[in-house]
Amino acid sequence: MTLRHFRIFITVAEKESITQAAQLLSVSQPTVSVAIRELEEHYGRPFFERMNQRLKITSDGLALLSYAKHLIQLTDEIEQSFQDPDRRKSLRIGGSINVGVSLLPRWIRQYQSQHPEIEVQVQINTTDFIEKQLLENELDLALVGGPLHSPFLIHQPVLxxxxxxxxxxxxxxxxxxxxxxxxxxxxxxxxxxxxxxxxxxxxxxxxxxxxxxxxxxxxxxxxxxxxxxxxxxxxxxxxxxxxxxxxxxxxxxxxxxxxxxxxLISLVWHKQKYKSPAMLEFIRLIEKSSKGEA
CATH class of the missing domain: 3.40.190.10 (Periplasmic binding protein-like II)
Structure with missing residues (x-):
């Protein structure tokens, strides 16, 4: 399987349509159909089913989608990092609402004072929404005060x-x-x-x-x-x-x-997520702060 297969698969999953995916990717419909068929034959299971003229992703398809998005994101990060080494580094942090009110602002301030070269983007929302953002690779990591249910996420208790x-x-x-x-x-x-x-x-x-x-x-x-x-x-x-x-x-x-x-407040990230130096520094800061060392 190639990155091209996974890019096509992600687009079909998002558009729920072979036709729309082909138009967006500027390729023919048969090309998209063949790529999806090759993926399904390679892994031995269906990733889509047709319902009301739309393609609906299966549970196996959802599992593959999570891996595929992280694979493509990591590949893009490698390209950007080596082609533009001076590009400003960023870290995308999520927080459930209670954590966003009570704890996260102080930790973000400490992190930014220690690492002014890193652009921190913060998303505060419900625990359920934050889980979805982590699975779709819209966030690098998150601090949440409620249980997350996906087996694709790693939980590290903080306090x-x-x-x-x-x-x-x-x-x-x-x-x-x-x-x-x-x-x-x-x-x-x-x-x-x-x-x-x-x-x-x-x-x-x-x-x-x-x-x-x-x-x-x-x-x-x-x-x-x-x-x-x-x-x-x-x-x-x-x-x-x-x-x-x-x-x-x-x-x-x-x-x-x-x-x-x-x-229970936990640090959470996708188990396939590449932990960048910026991400590791934030994890270390939280670990020290929760132990009263920072």
Missing amino acids: KEKQTVVCGKTFPLANQAVTLQELASYPLLFRQRRSGAFEVLEAALTEAGLTVHPQWESASLEALLEAARQNLGVTILPYALAVREIENQRLAEVTVTDFRFEN
Whole structure:
């Protein structure tokens, strides 16, 4: 198999069409069809199925697509590096929303002060979205506070971040101590499902035989903060952010007596990802910072 086969395969997967892929690549349709057939014959399995006049990628095709994108990206990086050695180096870092609020800005500032020659691009989004970006090679690595599910990703635990339950200053639970079961009986203001924060609470309540029924689900952390300030329910925040809200007298703490909320923060990257010097330096900085050495 050649790089040409994989470039054609990626284009067909993205366009879901032999015709559109051929037009984009400026080759004939038979050329594209032959390349796909040769790939499928070589690996002994179908990578596409035809549905409603479109080509839909199979599960085997999705697995190959992940490898193919990383192979092409690495090849392009080699070409660019040796053809233009003075080109500014870059590092693409992702972060789940809670990590992006509580930890990542400080780590990015430290990294940029130590490596001003490297352009850092940051993407803050849901854990689910960050996983997709890593699989599609849109990010080099990420720091997330929730579980990722793809077998193609490597997880390196960094630290456990304490989470604090908070509510509005005049909400019935303000500055009170309650059990987990009692907490679950009040309106929950929560990040959307498959976010790290949601899965922490869901796991805790499930273990206690309770069910999660959030009254609010939001991709916006600020929306949840404002809802809590308006006494609409309780939410859970990273400790550093909760302390800031409490000290500024915008929110009040709720103590849960029978459970400690913690979120495992992990460094994540694709297992086929070439770890550049810039990427390795960032990983080393996070490891030192999590141990209190930086």
